[in-house]
Amino acid sequence: MDIQRSWSSGLLAGGAGAVASARQLFAQGKLNEACLAIDREIALTRTPTADALMLRAQILLAMSSFQPAAVAFARVIALAPAAAAPELGLAVALGESGDSRAAVVAARRALAKGMDTPGVRFVLGRALFDSGRMGESESELRAVLSRAPAHTGAQTNLADVVWMRTGDIVAATAMLDASLRDTPGLAVLRVAKSRLLETAGFAELAYKEVAIGLGIEPNNVDLHLNAAQTSVKWDPVVALAHVEQAIRIAPDHPNALGTLAHVLLAAGLADRGLAVADRLLARNAHDGHARAMRATALRMMGNPAYREMYDYSRYVRACLLDVPNGWPTLSHYLDDLAIELHARHDQLRAHPVAQTLRHGTQIQLRLDGAQENAIRAFPLAIKGSIRRYVDAIRADDPFMRCGNGGGFCVRDAWSVRLRSGGYHLNHYHGKGWLSSACYIELPATVDTPGGEGWLQFGEPLMQTMPPLPAEYLIKPERGLLVLFPSWMWHGTVPFSVSGTEHRLSVAFDVLPARSSP
Numbered sequence: 001m002d003i004q005r006s007w008s009s010g011l012l013a014g015g016a017g018a019v020a021s022a023r024q025l026f027a028q029g030k031l032n033e034a035c036l037a038i039d040r041e042i043a044l045t046r047t048p049t050a051d052a053l054m055l056r057a058q059i060l061l062a063m064s065s066f067q068p069a070a071v072a073f074a075r076v077i078a079l080a081p082a083a084a085a086p087e088l089g090l091a092v093a094l095g096e097s098g099d100s101r102a103a104v105v106a107a108r109r110a111l112a113k114g115m116d117t118p119g120v121r122f123v124l125g126r127a128l129f130d131s132g133r134m135g136e137s138e139s140e141l142r143a144v145l146s147r148a149p150a151h152t153g154a155q156t157n158l159a160d161v162v163w164m165r166t167g168d169i170v171a172a173t174a175m176l177d178a179s180l181r182d183t184p185g186l187a188v189l190r191v192a193k194s195r196l197l198e199t200a201g202f203a204e205l206a207y208k209e210v211a212i213g214l215g216i217e218p219n220n221v222d223l224h225l226n227a228a229q230t231s232v233k234w235d236p237v238v239a240l241a242h243v244e245q246a247i248r249i250a251p252d253h254p255n256a257l258g259t260l261a262h263v264l265l266a267a268g269l270a271d272r273g274l275a276v277a278d279r280l281l282a283r284n285a286h287d288g289h290a291r292a293m294r295a296t297a298l299r300m301m302g303n304p305a306y307r308e309m310y311d312y313s314r315y316v317r318a319c320l321l322d323v324p325n326g327w328p329t330l331s332h333y334l335d336d337l338a339i340e341l342h343a344r345h346d347q348l349r350a351h352p353v354a355q356t357l358r359h360g361t362q363i364q365l366r367l368d369g370a371q372e373n374a375i376r377a378f379p380l381a382i383k384g385s386i387r388r389y390v391d392a393i394r395a396d397d398p399f400m401r402c403g404n405g406g407g408f409c410v411r412d413a414w415s416v417r418l419r420s421g422g423y424h425l426n427h428y429h430g431k432g433w434l435s436s437a438c439y440i441e442l443p444a445t446v447d448t449p450g451g452e453g454w455l456q457f458g459e460p461l462m463q464t465m466p467p468l469p470a471e472y473l474i475k476p477e478r479g480l481l482v483l484f485p486s487w488m489w490h491g492t493v494p495f496s497v498s499g500t501e502h503r504l505s506v507a508f509d510v511l512p513a514r515s516s517p
Contacts, residue, residue, distance in 0.1 A: 022041065054073075083113070085110075132364065265293060318482045360418035420498075444497070
């Protein structure tokens with residue numbers, strides 16, 4: 001069948017025929033064509049049906065246009081207030097766009113309207129997790145598994161929640177182990193367990209876990225890539241064999257080239273790593289991972305172009321937070337902010353899975369919708385500093401001007417509380433543009449010689465030949481905000497204390513926007 005001709009005929013016919021044509025395109029995965037078809041039909045109809053509007057919302061959701069999808073689902077709900085399905089769609093769209101609290105409300109409305117399914121309970125459990133309501137999230141995820149024991153999403157998320165709430169790796173992996181005994185070939189659970197083990201500090205056990213999976217499915221690309229990411233820490237040659245096998249099996253896998261660049265650099269093959277990074281940048285000039293890999297390769301090769309990217313005096317800027325309205329001094333504001341952040345951190349016992357912190361906890365923050373006064377005021381404390389950074393680089397910068405129209409928006413925000421022995425692995429933020437570290441509460445040891453708890457730049461996560469030590473350190477100060485390009489390697493020097501002091505910080509990523517906030 002000629003889909004384009006069918007689509008045009010449907011539009012000419014109008015009404016149900018056009019909706020059916022758009023639905024057919026949607027089912028075939030032709031999302032842009034389906035969206036155009038349903039948009040034209042709705043524009044031609046004075047009173048579009050709830051069915052047409054629902055299809056449009058579903059297409060937008062499938063296109064990852066989450067905020068427009070949320071608006072579209074809300075429009076369906078206004079037309080069909082008794083329907084449960086659009087409430088579920090709204091919950092998913094809100095959760096994906098970062099408004100987890102509103103997602104909780106929408107998911108519960110779907111339940112109240114009679115859509116009490118494992119899928120709805122899972123969406124609710126995820127939204128509660130992202131809202132920091134870990135106990136409620138665990139209850140909902142267990143409810144999903146009581147009715148749908150094979151729900152792999154609920155199993156992996158429950159394992160993460162149990163780990164973060166308890167720090168007990170045996171308890172966290174118990175249900176994964178039970179499922180893998182019944183179905184050893186479930187690669188998604190094998191990878192989830194491997195990541196948990198690595199997060200808990202058992203890197204060799206993590207590799208053995210995926211090796212078991214590869215014994216069952218030797219051509220599973222995800223298992224090979226996970227094996228490469230795990231083994232690169234102690235044997236880059238083994239890691240390279242895994243990633244090259246993954247590329248032979250699936251040359252177009254979205255994570256294959258990025259993993260290859262990482263492994264090549266760890267193996268000391270800087271020229272090949274540089275070539276892969278350049279291939280990635282040719283595909284996407286904004287690829288933060290590729291920029292980080294390219295900079296590392298240039299440094300390994302002694303290429304002076306590296307210093308153009310890692311010009312710390314140009315790109316790393318530190319200043320004190322502004323004092324938001326309602327607080328007499330910065331110290332008063334930080335006191336209140338620390339109280340609110342500690343209250344959230346107190347729910348957790350361990351760091352999250354597949355994140356960079358060790359010996360601490362991390363919570364997500366939605367700044368514009370926070371119920372707590374000091375957290376809600378945080379955007380006012382950082383806005384001026386971001387504005388000054390963006391204004392300073394927007395004119396002629398070769399690395400930071402891409403997509404920069406002078407405006408900005410905060411994409412993600414989170415808080416980290418490190419205890420004694422805590423630190424961040426060296427890392428970068430592949431989906432950011434500007435990244436940050438803001439210090440709310442600090443242990444006394446940051447004032448001692450040796451840089452305990454300091455922010456460091458330049459040292460990559462992987463061991464390289466030659467070694468690439470940190471080049472630039474910043475001493476944390478209470479109320480200090482540090483801004484830097486997201487693709488810069490950065491981490492934290494471990495610190496130790498004898499009492500119960502913490503290193504409490506807030507971080508966020510910034511994206512460029514067309515207009516200023």
